[in-house]
Amino acid sequence: MSALRLLWVPALLCLTHAWLCYGACVEVDSDTEAVAGKGFKLTCISCKMRGEVVASATVDWWFMAKGESEFTHIYTYAEMTASITDERFEDRLAWNGSKKTDDVQDGSIYILNVTFNDTGTFRCFFDRILIFPNYEYHTNATKFITISVVGHATRGMASILSEVMMYVSIIGLQLWLVVEMVYCYRKIAAAGEEALRESESKKSLKPKA
Incomplete structure (x- = not known):
């Protein structure tokens, strides 16, 4: 029973509290290397500090090509409607963020058919309103993504x-589970032998009729 309890308790805890993790917002960095002629996702995530608060947000994207000194507005997403505002990206940008909600936390976009002219810095700007019972609170967040465009995908050392x-972690975890199972089996076997000896000892001490 000890071995079974050891293996099942973590799983039961994960199942019991799975709802706490479902839909959680995590801010991750965007990839920075795009391949010419292929698609590329510009990841921009801005999480609310308190997930239970009702909010609405708009997302604007800006671009400064390599060699330029100013950002140009290229894309906006507001009230679940997107629009491209720069002819260089006409028919090449698609919304890849939060769906069917004004409470946008994922403001990612997708570039179709990347070109070498897309090399540069993208700026993602979140304009958010947190809606409380008696008032509204305005907040914003800005993220910068500098990408380089290459002819062929390269695999970095990272x-x-x-x-x-x-793979090392997976192998280590498997070895740890094997060691724990062997340890628990030995504990159970030792407990069984001890119980058997006590039972035989009690039988030997009983007076014979």
């Missing part, structure tokens, strides 16, 4: 190390 560490 990606290789990350994959190696993932």
